[in-house]
Amino acid sequence: MKLVHKIILGNALGIITIVLISTFSYHEFKLIQAKLRFVEIADNLNASLLRMRLSEKNYFLYQNTADFQLIKKELNESEQTIEHTEENILLAIGDENFKKLNLSLKKYKEEIEKISVPGHGTKNMETNIREAGRELKLFSESMIKLERKKVNEIISASIKGLLYFFCLVIFVAITSTYLFFSKMFKSLRQIEKTALSISEGNFLETECKISNDELGSAMHAINSMCEELKTRHEQLVQSKKLSSLGILTAGVAHELGNPLNNISMVAQAYCELYDHLGKTERVDYMKTVLEETQRIKNIVQNLLNFSKPKNADFRISDINSLIKSSLRLVQNVLHVSGIEAQLNLQEGLPPVFIDEDKIQSVLVNLVTNAIQAMSPGGTLSFRTNLKENPDHIIIEIEDTGTGISPEFLSNIFDPFFSTKGTQGTGLGLSISYGIIKRHNGEIYAKSNVGVGTTFTIELPSYNSKEDTDEWSQNHGD
Numbered sequence: 001m002k003l004v005h006k007i008i009l010g011n012a013l014g015i016i017t018i019v020l021i022s023t024f025s026y027h028e029f030k031l032i033q034a035k036l037r038f039v040e041i042a043d044n045l046n047a048s049l050l051r052m053r054l055s056e057k058n059y060f061l062y063q064n065t066a067d068f069q070l071i072k073k074e075l076n077e078s079e080q081t082i083e084h085t086e087e088n089i090l091l092a093i094g095d096e097n098f099k100k101l102n103l104s105l106k107k108y109k110e111e112i113e114k115i116s117v118p119g120h121g122t123k124n125m126e127t128n129i130r131e132a133g134r135e136l137k138l139f140s141e142s143m144i145k146l147e148r149k150k151v152n153e154i155i156s157a158s159i160k161g162l163l164y165f166f167c168l169v170i171f172v173a174i175t176s177t178y179l180f181f182s183k184m185f186k187s188l189r190q191i192e193k194t195a196l197s198i199s200e201g202n203f204l205e206t207e208c209k210i211s212n213d214e215l216g217s218a219m220h221a222i223n224s225m226c227e228e229l230k231t232r233h234e235q236l237v238q239s240k241k242l243s244s245l246g247i248l249t250a251g252v253a254h255e256l257g258n259p260l261n262n263i264s265m266v267a268q269a270y271c272e273l274y275d276h277l278g279k280t281e282r283v284d285y286m287k288t289v290l291e292e293t294q295r296i297k298n299i300v301q302n303l304l305n306f307s308k309p310k311n312a313d314f315r316i317s318d319i320n321s322l323i324k325s326s327l328r329l330v331q332n333v334l335h336v337s338g339i340e341a342q343l344n345l346q347e348g349l350p351p352v353f354i355d356e357d358k359i360q361s362v363l364v365n366l367v368t369n370a371i372q373a374m375s376p377g378g379t380l381s382f383r384t385n386l387k388e389n390p391d392h393i394i395i396e397i398e399d400t401g402t403g404i405s406p407e408f409l410s411n412i413f414d415p416f417f418s419t420k421g422t423q424g425t426g427l428g429l430s431i432s433y434g435i436i437k438r439h440n441g442e443i444y445a446k447s448n449v450g451v452g453t454t455f456t457i458e459l460p461s462y463n464s465k466e467d468t469d470e471w472s473q474n475h476g477d
Contacts, residue, residue, distance in 0.1 A: 036151060078105060
């Protein structure tokens with residue numbers, strides 16, 4: 001079901017529930033109003049009956065014509081009141097009781113009208129009038145008592161009904177929330193999680209069940225974006241490697257020149273002195289050529305290993321050994337640039353569980369940036385130690401370069417941000433940041449302009465097989 005349909009259905013259920021409650025409340029309150037109106041009318045009729053009974057008593061005691069006229073007046077007013085409020089009375093007491101009321105009033109009136117000449121009523125007439133008046137009064141009082149009881153019953157039933165409706169509203173709200181919105185909230189949380197993961201440089205697609213609504217379409221789009229970002233990220237990493245490779249070329253060319261010159265001189269001497277050399281000397285000359293050739297091969301292989309794309313390969317590694325191998329890779333550039341490298345690596349550090357090629361690319365990138373920031377005679381220092389929390393290993397790379405201005409320091413890991421102008425892509429540190437984040441690590445920098453910059457990398461130490469399983473699943477590229 002589409003999200004818009006879920007919202008419409010949820011709103012429709014809410015509106016239907018409100019309409020039902022409103023209809024019920026309107027009907028109950030209308031009935032209460034009618035019965036209260038009848039009680040008010042009945043009280044007035046009852047008061048009128050009391051006055052008629054009092055006038056009736058006075059009439060038969062004193063034969064006062066004024067009392068007789070007052071009875072007739074009260075009777076006429078009572079009939080008019082009943083006639084004008086017939087609708088309310090019918091709604092309150094029903095048609096049967098309304099007929100009984102009219103019949104009692106009519107009977108009393110007929111008995112009164114039998115006295116044709118005031119002052120000449122018989123004893124039998126007096127008895128009939130008193131009996132009819134008593135019946136009318138008793139019926140009126142019983143109706144008032146009954147209707148008051150019904151009003152209380154209606155109020156109690158209304159309270160109970162409203163309570164039931166309230167429980168129904170709560171049930172409908174909880175049920176609709178669970179049925180219509182639980183999956184939506186789950187999808188939103190997954191979208192949030194995926195977005196945060198992307199912001200940290202992790203482009204893994206979500207593996208949760210995707211719904212067939214607008215949020216499902218959004219998740220499909222995000223997964224497609226993750227796949228595209230992953231491809232672009234790999235291309236950027238490779239591009240940055242090739243960029244760094246270009247910087248390394250100058251040092252490599254210098255380094256290759258030495259063994260090539262040696263091979264050339266050995267070959268020239270070998271040719272010139274061949275006839276004067278013994279077997280042992282000839283072998284020594286060839287050994288020298290082989291050694292220099294192997295030296296060239298190692299240099300070329302290091303460059304190929306650095307530039308060749310590789311799949312993620314997390315393994316248990318010694319961080320000090322990785323730093324030394326990375327330093328050998330850039331040793332030629334350091335030599336050509338006149339930069340001195342210093343190592344202060346703490347022994348006995350616990351192993352780390354990393355993709356060596358990715359971490360090496362980070363180290364080479366940081367060294368390349370440091371070389372570009374320093375003049376000949378500068379110093380590049382590597383330090384490793386344990387954090388106060390022994391679960392993390394710290395790597396510090398400190399240079400004596402120009403430093404980074406404070407206003408730029410907070411942006412150095414942003415994509416396409418560069419302090420090198422047109423000479424930099426602004427991607428190296430951003431890519432490095434993503435790699436370290438995928439290793440559950442941290443990278444940050446501190447710098448003093450004119451003094452130098454220190455980059456600090458924190459990597460979790462390897463503790464157990466569970467680390468291997470979890471990291472292999474969640475941090476592979």
